[in-house]
Each structure stands twice: as structure tokens, then as C-alpha cells.
Amino acid sequence: MGAIMVLFLFVLMLLNLNEGSMGSKSNLIKMIGVIAGMCLIITLVGSARVLTASEPLVLQTQELGLVKNLGKVLFSKFLLPFEVSSILLLSAMVGAVLLAKKEIKRA
Amino acid sequence: MENITQAIQGVPLNHYILLCTIIFSIGVIGVLIRRNAIVIFMSVELMLNAVNLLLTAFSVQHNDPSGQVFVFFIMALAAAEVAVGLAIIVMIFRNTNSTDVNILNKLKW
Numbered sequence: 341m342g343a344i345m346v347l348f349l350f351v352l353m354l355l356n357l358n359e360g361s362m363g364s365k366s367n368l369i370k371m372i373g374v375i376a377g378m379c380l381i382i383t384l385v386g387s388a389r390v391l392t393a394s395e396p397l398v399l400q401t402q403e404l405g406l407v408k409n410l411g412k413v414l415f416s417k418f419l420l421p422f423e424v425s426s427i428l429l430l431s432a433m434v435g436a437v438l439l440a441k442k443e444i445k446r447a
Numbered sequence: 448m449e450n451i452t453q454a455i456q457g458v459p460l461n462h463y464i465l466l467c468t469i470i471f472s473i474g475v476i477g478v479l480i481r482r483n484a485i486v487i488f489m490s491v492e493l494m495l496n497a498v499n500l501l502l503t504a505f506s507v508q509h510n511d512p513s514g515q516v517f518v519f520f521i522m523a524l525a526a527a528e529v530a531v532g533l534a535i536i537v538m539i540f541r542n543t544n545s546t547d548v549n550i551l552n553k554l555k556w
Binding site for chain 1: 540
């Protein structure tokens with residue numbers, strides 16, 4: 341999470357955006373977007389109202405979210421997705437470096 | 448400190464669902480009405496985090512740690528997506544000097 345925020349901050353600093361460089365949508369489009377979003381909220385809240393389960397959320401086992409417990413699950417049941425996600429992160433890093441690098445002039 | 452823990456443990460599941468619905472919808476509205484690519488990325492991030500919160504809440508509800516492990520995977524995926532996306536934004540900015548997504552409207556066809 342922190343890494344993502346720092347990435348956003350770095351890009352914002354790097355780009356030095358000014359007021360003129362970003363356009364804004366017309367008011368009609370904005371209104372349609374807000375209405376569509378409100379429709380989404382109403383639909384989701386309406387469907388959530390059907391649920392009657394509203395008892396307080398209590399932690400049944402105290403060590404549910406501890407690192408030890410989560411690590412055991414992560415390295416036994418989810419070992420393959422864990423390894424695949426490491427490859428994903430590596431390829432994303434290489435791709436980001438390749439994309440953001442300036443073009444090298446070929447002599 | 449003890450008071451806060453007590454108060455957090457008394458929050459019902461429905462309130463988590465409502466909060467996540469509202470955060471997710473703010474993300475959707477942000478994607479729909481903004482044209483700055485960086486703000487659109489932040490909105491996508493908001494949607495992913497709403498889902499993360501819901502996953503942890505349901506993980507506690509069902510007493511199953513798999514939900515919280517899924518949150519790890521979603522965070523890794525979000526990091527990868529943001530890294531590549533921001534690199535693309537930097538490249539677009541270098542070429543067109545703006546981050547307006549409307550410049551790329553030829554990608555529609």
C-alpha cells in the first residue's frame with residue numbers, strides 16, 4: 341500500500357502537471373456518470389438490505405489474522421499462487437523499467 | 448486503547464458491506480467522470496481496496512484465513528498494475544505533454 345502511494349507521489353512530482361494540461365469532461369457527461377454511480381450504490385445497498393445477518397463481527401479465534409497463522413496458510417495452501425505472483429511482480433518491474441526508459445538513439 | 452478495540456469488535460457485518468459499497472461506488476464515479484489518467488488510476492485503486500476491506504471482513508465472519516491471504520494477492524496485483532500503468536502514463540506524458548485520456552481516443556477503434 342505504501343509502495344503504491346509512493347509510486348503515485350513520484351509520478352505526480354515527475355510530471356509537474358499544470359492547470360492547462362488536463363481537460364475536463366462536459367457537465368452532461370459528469371452528470372450521467374454521477375447518476376450511473378448513484379444507481380450502482382442504490383442497487384448494491386438494496387441487495388445488501390435483504391441480508392438479515394447483522395450480528396456484530398467477533399473474532400472467533402484470536403490468532404486468525406496473526407502473521408504466524410497467515411504464513412502457514414500462505415506457504416501451504418497457496419504456495420503455487422504465491423510463487424506465480426512473484427513472477428508477476430518481477431515481470432511488472434521489468435516491463436515498467438522498459439516502458440519508462442527513454443529511447444536510446446541508435447547510432 | 449481498550450475502548451477502541453471493544454468498539455471495533457461491535458461493528459456488524461452489514462456496516463462493513465455498506466462502507467465497501469460506498470467506497471467502491473466512489474471509485475466507479477471517479478473512473479466515469481475524470482479524464483486525468485492518474486486520477487483514474489487512483490479510483491481503480493480505491494475500488495481494489497474496497498474489495499480488500501470486504502475480503503477481510505468476510506474472512507473474520509467465516510473464521511477462515513484464506514480471505515486475508517487473498518488480500519495479499521490483490522495487493523501484489525495492484526502493485527504490478529500500478530507500476531506498469533504509471534510507466535505507460537509517464538511515456539504518454541513524455542510524448543504528448545499531458546495525461547488526458549482523451550488524447551488516446553483513437554484507441555477506441
